[in-house]
Each structure stands twice: as C-alpha cells, then as structure tokens.
Amino acid sequence: MSKVVRSSSESEVQLWETEEDDMTEGDLGYGLGRRPGGIYEVEVSQLFTSRKRSNGKNFSPPPFPRMEEERSGGIFQYSKHKSLQDTYPPGSRISSYRRQSSTDSTSELSNEELRQYLHETLEEVDILKTELEASQRQLESKEEALKILQSMAILGKATSHTQAVLQKTMEQKRFLEKEINALQWEIEFDQNRFKNIEESWTQKYDRLSCENAILKENLKLKTEEIKMLKSENAVLNQQYLEVLAMxxxxxxxxxxxxxxxxxxxxxxxxxxxxxxxxxxxxxxxxxxxxxxxxxxxxxxxxxxxxxxxxxxxx
CATH class of the missing domain: 4.10.860 (DNA Excision Repair, Uvrb; Chain A)
Structure with missing residues (x-):
C-alpha cells in the first residue's frame, strides 16, 4: 500500500513539475493574456480546478501526501528556484523573484489545503478503521452464533435420538413392571398358600404330639398294670402248683x-x-x-x- 502511495505521489510531483515548467516559459497556468513575472491574486481552488492538459484530464493535489513528500517538495522547489537563478541573467532576476513570490504564496495555500485534506482523510481513515473493527466484531459474533446454531442442531439431533431411546426404555420399563407385578402376585399367592399349609400341618403336629403324649402316659400305666398282673399271675401259678401238689x-x-x-x-x-x-x-x-x-x-x-x-x- 505504501509503494502504491509513493508511486502516485511521485507521478503527481512530476505533473506539478511539468506545470511549473510551463510557468517558467511565461504562462502562469491561468491564461487570460497576463504577462509573465506579474504578481496576481489567484484563488487556490480555481487553480486546482482550472489547470488542465491538452488531453482534457483534470489535475488535483495528491490524495494522501505525507510530511516527507512535503519536505521533498519544498527541497525540490528550492533547488528549482536556485537553478532558475543560475540560468537566468541578472537583469531578469526581478521578474523571477516576483514569479517566485507568487508561486510561494500558492504553495503555502496549497500546503494548508493539503494539510486540511490530509487531516480530513486521516479522520476518515480512523472512522473507517473503527467501522472495520466493528464489522470484524460483527463477523466474529456471527461466526460464534453460527457455531452455536450448529451445536444446537447437533444437540437437537442428539436429543431426538435420546428421546427415541428414552421412549423405548420407558416402554420396556412398563412391560417389565407388568411382569414384576404379575410375579409378585403369584409369589404372594404362593406364600399365603404355603402359610395356610404350614399352619394346618403345625396344628396337626400339635394335635398328634398331644395324642402321642397321652398315649405314652397310658402306655406307662398299662405296662405298670401288666407288670402287676404278671406278678400276681406268678403268685397264682405258684399257689396252683402248691394246691396241685396237695x-x-x-x-x-x-x-x-x-x-x-x-x-x-x-x-x-x-x-x-x-x-x-x-x-x-x-x-x-x-x-x-x-x-x-x-x-x-x-x-x-x-x-x-x-x-x-x-x-x-x-
């Protein structure tokens, strides 16, 4: 960018040189039959708008001049004026001095306008920089929003898949709950049936144990009676034998x-x-x-x- 600006400034400096060369030949660039070497009041804006070439192209001051270019322009003008003093004879120095004073006034006016134009362009550049930064921020925010939308789309697909899986799992859960309820009912029914059977068998066992205890007691009594009867029978047999012997x-x-x-x-x-x-x-x-x-x-x-x-x- 700097190379382009320098090239444009160099071309414009050459154009200004050609125009000032025209002034050395006797034409002030404004025409109207005025003599060379005369001092005239000329507006700078009219100078910028009226100077034209034979091909019909307008010439204006450089759009982005710099301080170095201004310094180089001043040096160029000084060297040019010195060369003019050397080339012209002493008799014509008065006319050249007057011409130089007119060119100095126009250059001062042009420098002021260029400075103002430079200041305005710098302000515009600053504004454009701020706008560029704002647009870059907007672009970054849009990129972030796009990323968020992409992530939301991916999340939406994932959530739809998870919802389908969740629905399947809920259906399986309901089916398993039904089976569990049926199995629990069967288990409770079997537990109640086994409980009733156990109670009936415990009652039977208690009844049989009581009867067995009673029978054991009766058996003991009968065995005692049998023992007594056996002993009495033995006594009777002995008596029988004694009587039989008699x-x-x-x-x-x-x-x-x-x-x-x-x-x-x-x-x-x-x-x-x-x-x-x-x-x-x-x-x-x-x-x-x-x-x-x-x-x-x-x-x-x-x-x-x-x-x-x-x-x-x-």
Whole structure:
C-alpha cells in the first residue's frame, strides 16, 4: 500500500513539475493574456480546478501526501528556484523573484489545503478503521452464533435420538413392571398358600404330639398294670402248683383234663379253671375258708383282665 502511495505521489510531483515548467516559459497556468513575472491574486481552488492538459484530464493535489513528500517538495522547489537563478541573467532576476513570490504564496495555500485534506482523510481513515473493527466484531459474533446454531442442531439431533431411546426404555420399563407385578402376585399367592399349609400341618403336629403324649402316659400305666398282673399271675401259678401238689393223683388227672378242654384260654384262664376245680374238691373235703379267699382273688383278677382287654381294644 505504501509503494502504491509513493508511486502516485511521485507521478503527481512530476505533473506539478511539468506545470511549473510551463510557468517558467511565461504562462502562469491561468491564461487570460497576463504577462509573465506579474504578481496576481489567484484563488487556490480555481487553480486546482482550472489547470488542465491538452488531453482534457483534470489535475488535483495528491490524495494522501505525507510530511516527507512535503519536505521533498519544498527541497525540490528550492533547488528549482536556485537553478532558475543560475540560468537566468541578472537583469531578469526581478521578474523571477516576483514569479517566485507568487508561486510561494500558492504553495503555502496549497500546503494548508493539503494539510486540511490530509487531516480530513486521516479522520476518515480512523472512522473507517473503527467501522472495520466493528464489522470484524460483527463477523466474529456471527461466526460464534453460527457455531452455536450448529451445536444446537447437533444437540437437537442428539436429543431426538435420546428421546427415541428414552421412549423405548420407558416402554420396556412398563412391560417389565407388568411382569414384576404379575410375579409378585403369584409369589404372594404362593406364600399365603404355603402359610395356610404350614399352619394346618403345625396344628396337626400339635394335635398328634398331644395324642402321642397321652398315649405314652397310658402306655406307662398299662405296662405298670401288666407288670402287676404278671406278678400276681406268678403268685397264682405258684399257689396252683402248691394246691396241685396237695391233691391226689386222681384229682390231678381230673384237673389236667379240664385244663385241656379249654383250648381258647391261656395260662390265666387255666389257673381260674384250676381254682374252680380246687374249690370243688375242697368243698367235698370241707376246706371252705381257704376256698373262699381264693375265689375272691380269682374274681377280682377276672374283672381286671376284662377291663384291660377293653382298654387295649379301644
């Protein structure tokens, strides 16, 4: 950019040189039949607008001059004026001096306007810089907004996918909840049934245990009674043998025959039969007191035997 500006400024300086060369030839650049070397009041704006070439192009001061260019322009003008003083004879120095004073006034006016124009252009450049920065900020904000929109679009796609997955999981959850409820109902039903069965079996067990305890007690009593009866039976058998030994041989044979007749009876029954036979024989012989006591014992034993048989049958 700086190279372009320098090239444009150099071209404009060359144009100004050509115009000032025209002034050296006797034309002030304003025309109108005025003599060269005269001092005239000329407006700078008219100078900028009226100077034209033969090809019809307008010339204006450089758009972006710099201080260095102004200094170089001043040096160029000074060297030019010096060269003019050297080339012209001393007689024409007065006219050249007047011409130089007019050019100095116009250059001062042009420099002031150029400075003002430069100041305005610098202000415009600052404004353009601020606008450029603002546009860059807007562009950055738009890029950020675009990124946010892209992320939101991606998030929307992800959320739609997650919503579909969530809906499927909710359906599976409902199906599993139904199955769990059915299984829980079955488990509760089975638990209640098993509980009822357990209660019934516990009741049966308690009842059987009570009956078993009662039967054990009855068994103990019966075993004690049987032991007593066995002991009494042993006593009766001993008495039978003693009585049988006291009888004669004929009486013993008769007693044995009577015992063989009763096939269904046992040793206790035979002892009763023996007691009856002994009672009959003793009655014949006159032994009544001993027979009565024996008869009483036999009857009591018979009653106890009957009661034991009934209890065992029950």
């Amino acid at each position: 009888l004669d041989i004929k009486q013993q044979k008769m007693a044995q025959e009577n015992m063989c007749r009763d096939k269904s009876g046992c040793a206790e029954v035979s002892s009763l039969e023996v007691g009856k036979q002994i009672w009959k024989l003793n009655r014949r012989e006159g032994r009544n007191s001993w027979v009565c006591s024996l008869q009483k014992t036999v009857r009591s034993r018979q009653k106890t035997r009957i009661t034991l048989k009934k209890s065992l049958r029950c």
